[in-house]
Amino acid sequence: MDSVDYTVEIPVIEGKTTLGEFDELISRPTITNPDRKYYIALSISLSMLGLGVIGLTLTFYYGIGMWGNNIPVAWAFDITNFVFWVGIGHAGTLISAILFLLRQKWRTGISRFAEGMTIFAVMTAGIFPIIHLGRPWLAGYLFPYPNQHALWVNFTSPLVWDVFAVSTYFTVSLIFWYVGLIPDLAVLRERTVNKIKKIIYSIFSLGWRFSNRHWQHYDMVYLILAGFATPLVLSVHTIVSFDFAVSILPGWHSTIFPPYFVAGAVFSGFAIVQNVLILVRKIFNYEHIITLNTLERMNKVILLTGSMVAYSYLMEMFIAWYSGIQPERFVFINRALGPYAIEFWIMVSCNVLFPQLFWFKKIRRSIKMMFAIGIFVNVGMWMERFVIIVTSLSRDFLPSSWHHFTPTWVDFSILIGSFGFFFTWLLLFTKALPVVSIAEVKAVVKGSQPTHGIHS
């Protein structure tokens, strides 16, 4: 452990597992009945979801006044949650697309799961802009469709860009995920003895035959999709940040927002993927597929993006001072010392201080420590969005219209409900589909590829 030989690539999969054993291991959760632990986890997440449903029902019945939002703080928990959940999704696409283009083989063990989390996170995020409309049944007005009013949406508005970005992101992620699932569904089709499952797997695997004449195009499409998903994922949080940056509010009107938001999104996304993977590898005995080396590499990404976020905080403050604009300076002093100072300092300590512990190899490789830091990062990143949104809105140019935002219990119930929604989907996913890509893992096992040089 002391001296590492960097000339030899660390194996992606540890130990000697035969190809057939991967089928057995990865498809086991989809065959076996769920155990007690699973039911306990599911009941907790369903209870959280139920709390969210109660909050939403009250919101729909009595209106948006059930929340703490009021002018000028028209955006609060709703948009904070939206930005937070969209950000969570970014880690999945980064792992599946950007690391694929960079030929990072260690992504194979975690890509399927991370992509699944992307889809569920974007689904969760999508709830919030719609419920925050106040009259959510009019959400269709956001799309440009020929209508009797003879008018079109305003295509120069970032809020309209948002509609296109998030819906495209969800659709492309889903397609990417499904394309990756086809060969695995075919493996399950060949293995299952249950008649109904066989029909379902046959339909969704489309009759995949593992033909090399297909693999050739399949690899090409995977490359193309990764090539599209890479700029797409960068564009999504960029456009989300435009919702703020294009306005003229001090603390929002800043050109640093797009890269700052993207780094923050990857930061929080990796933290939550790391947290969930620690649980998954423990529960399903995937320690040799999702290895400690993989987790360590994820922690390095968290360290990198966390440092980028810290740099952005510093640069934001510097520019506020350097610009010489009074309201801009006031916003940043107000953030650190004003009524939301506690939230601000939670954000700074969770996002700037704790991730820096990952400079130490011991901490990077300690499951308990990385799990704790991952949770801190997510608390910090949620606080970051809250601080950005609420401090700027609650104290803008005109002191007579200042207003202190205090969340109501309905706000909290919807926040908890969003976690319930996300984890319910995630738990159902672990039982319904292979959480590790069987074909991709097999392809990176030692000895699974022809030895080059002999034939060519």
Add this chain to the structure above:
Amino acid sequence: MMSNKTVYSYTGIFETPNQIVEAAERAVKEGFTKYDVNTPYPLHGMDRAMKLPPSKLGYVALIFGLSAALATALVLGWMSAIDYPLVVGGKPLFSFPAYVPVMFEVTVLTASIATVVAMLFFFFKLPNIGHPLHGTEYMKKVSSDKYGISIKVNDPILILPNNLFDESKVVKFLESVGAKDITPVYWDEEEINYQNKILDPKFMAFLVAVAIITCAVTYFSLNVLMNITPFNWMVEQQKLSAQQNSNVFKNNSGMLAPIPGTVDRNSMPYQYTGQPDSAGKILINPIPVSSESLRKGQIKFDIYCSPCHGFYGNGSSRLNGQFPNPPTLHSDKIRNWTDARIFAVITDGQNVMPSYSSQLTVDERWTVINYLRSLQRAFNAKESDVQ
């Protein structure tokens, strides 16, 4: 042949990736064309061994992506510059930079969907659950940990002069490359002989069910769902709207007429209605000419007078030719009128011109007249004005 079943292909199994790559190279060398290699995951170097041409799916992505980008730019331009011109922040109607985000998203969406659809449904001709290889031991093995080769019996080099195929040749080839479990794969008889029957009762029942469900859902959505409003506290408020009944007042009307003899604040009675000439003799313009009053007069003139008389008062407005032509205000008649005579026309109206007493206050009418005088002087300038 042991039965009358039709053979689809001969299959062989290999244990290691090196063997299957070698087998594929040999198959190419022997001249086989209708063969396929089945592996549980893509093998590096297999495309080269099989001498497959590069995938053309990149072109699909390129063509659909570029078309989507262009189409989106055109559609957005048409929507926000032509069909529903929308000025935002004084920017040009066709503001291309603002279209870039939406163009990009639509491009990615279209190209991704098109590429995947092209691959699955046009290149692979999936879904194909009835393929002969399905349901065989061979498929079970190659989906898990073995590597297989499948040579179709209609490969041109296997066809004998009597239209049968050379069984020994394909078996001998598979043995020579070291394949194990050499087995023929048969067409599914049921699959081959199956004929679609439109009048199949099950199919008809399915169609009827779909029709009924579609009608019911459409009816429900349009007539029930669309009329449900979850809450309308904002619409139903405890206040009286105009024209509503009210028990509070004796005449049961929510709207009350003013008490007789009430006079509006700031209103002065005008006693010259119908007598413009006497008004013109008696009233005097109380507003002095100043740059400020001229500017105010211009604003009001542009709003209320210019739609008919034109911005310069010369009668050239968009109403020309659609309505009795509005007269020019530079005629001798009007130039010789007193200010008060014009005031009478604005206040009472004349011919098809309505009264503007409700739109313009008394003072505003006088400032409009001041501005009109400046227009008249500008359009009929004397030599002395120039100096």
